[in-house]
Amino acid sequence: MNTDKNIELHIPSVMGYEKIAMECAASMAKKMGFTEDRIEDLKTAVAEACLNAIEHGNKLDTSTKVGITLTVEESRLQVSVRDEGKGIGKIPTPNIERKIEGGDKPRGWGIFLIKSLVNEVTFEPSPGGGNVTKMIIYLEK
Amino acid sequence: MNKDIQVSISNKDDVSILNIKGDVTAITGETIEDAYQKVSTAGAKKILLYFDKDGYINSGGIAILIGVASESRKKEQKIRITGLSSHFQKIFDMVGLTKYTEIFPSEELALKDF
Numbered sequence: 001m002n003t004d005k006n007i008e009l010h011i012p013s014v015m016g017y018e019k020i021a022m023e024c025a026a027s028m029a030k031k032m033g034f035t036e037d038r039i040e041d042l043k044t045a046v047a048e049a050c051l052n053a054i055e056h057g058n059k060l061d062t063s064t065k066v067g068i069t070l071t072v073e074e075s076r077l078q079v080s081v082r083d084e085g086k087g088i089g090k091i092p093t094p095n096i097e098r099k100i101e102g103g104d105k106p107r108g109w110g111i112f113l114i115k116s117l118v119n120e121v122t123f124e125p126s127p128g129g130g131n132v133t134k135m136i137i138y139l140e141k
Numbered sequence: 142m143n144k145d146i147q148v149s150i151s152n153k154d155d156v157s158i159l160n161i162k163g164d165v166t167a168i169t170g171e172t173i174e175d176a177y178q179k180v181s182t183a184g185a186k187k188i189l190l191y192f193d194k195d196g197y198i199n200s201g202g203i204a205i206l207i208g209v210a211s212e213s214r215k216k217e218q219k220i221r222i223t224g225l226s227s228h229f230q231k232i233f234d235m236v237g238l239t240k241y242t243e244i245f246p247s248e249e250l251a252l253k254d255f
Contacts, residue, residue, distance in 0.1 A: 015168055016145070019197065040228035047199055096237030100211045106204035107167075109236055113200060116235055 005072035010065040011050065013058035013083075018050035021068045025079055028070050032077060034139055041117040042077070042137050048110040049081040049133045057083025057131055076119070076138045084130040143169045148176040156255055157185040158248075161224075162193045167201025177209050181216060187255045188213065191248060192224040203236055210241040223251045 009024060011017040025046045029039045050066055058064040064084045071078040091111050098104040114121055120136040146169035147162045157180040161173060180188060190206075192198075213220045220242040225233065230244050245251035 015166070015201075018199075037228070040226070044199075044228070044232065047197075051199060051201070094236070096207070096240065099207050100214065100241055102211060106207035106211070107201065109200035109203050113232065113235070 007070040009068050011054075011068065013054045013061055013064045013066060015051070015054060015060070017066075018047045018054065021050045021066075021081075022047040024068070025070055025077070028072065029077055029137075032072060032139065034077075034137075038137065038139070042079075045114045045117045045121075045135055045137070046079055046081070048113050049079070049135060052110050052133065053081050053083035053085075053131075057085035057087075059085065075140070076136055079135045079137070081133045081135075082126050082128075082130055083132075087125065087131050143172050145169050146172050148172050150176055150180060153252055156187045156189055156252055157183070158189045158191055160191045161196070163196055165192070165196060165198040165202030165205065167199075167204065170202060170205035173205055174209070177212075181212075181218070185218065187219050188221070189248070189251050189255075190220065190222045190242075192222065192229070194224055194226050198229050198232070203232070203238070206238060207236075210238060214241065219255060221245060221251045221254060223248050 007028065009021065011020055022043045026039050026043050029042050053066040054060065058066065067082040069080045091108060094108045094112050095104060099106045114135065118135040118137045122134045124132055126132040145164040149160045151158045151160065159176050163169065165173065210220060222242055222244045225244060233239055233244060245254065
């Protein structure tokens with residue numbers, strides 16, 4: 001593996017810091033030649049994965065960190081987001097009608113958005129503990 | 142007041158306009174909800190949400206807007222949206238918010254629709 005093309009950063013488990021990871025991924029995608037539309041898709045997906053890690057994975061525990069790795073490949077960018085939590089369990093597919101009617105809470109869109117915006121995504125336990133969300137986005141949709 | 146967002150209220154005829162500058166997230170949501178409650182309490186039936194094209198909106202912010210859309214239905218208010226970037230227009234469409242509110246390319250066109 002060409003480690004020169006990997007970037008790692010760690011952000012605190014504080015809401016708002018997901019924007020740092022988001023901007024970092026966007027800069028890399030721009031450098032790789034992604035279109036503006038795909039960069040916007042990537043930004044939202046990375047922000048949502050980090051928010052899940054901060055809020056649901058690490059439970060906003062400020063002693064924990066969220067690790068983000070960007071791996072540049074020929075025609076795609078892989079982004080891994082790791083937390084130190086125990087997993088967030090199964091999240092039901094959100095339903096706007098039920099949310100509008102008040103039957104379901106309005107939140108719960110993060111995973112739906114990630115799945116809708118990237119080409120491939122997996123949610124798995126990390127070998128070192130915690131969980132990892134791996135997203136792959138291609139230069140061409 | 143949250144420094145990541147500024148919401149100002151203005152009126153054009155019988156339309157209340159919420160000018161939303163900055164991030165729309167769970168953290169800033171209270172500022173948007175407060176502005177919405179303020180115009181609702183004043184009796185607004187037509188409300189235009191005017192977003193910042195460069196603003197950051199995340200799933201927490203979308204949840205806030207779903208809450209506003211939900212309440213507006215109960216209060217028989219019309220909500221219209223403008224100022225969104227093409228990316229967030231797509232996101233609002235993906236989550237289904239556009240079933241409950243309409244997005245317009247300009248303030249002028251949004252105001253014309255009410």
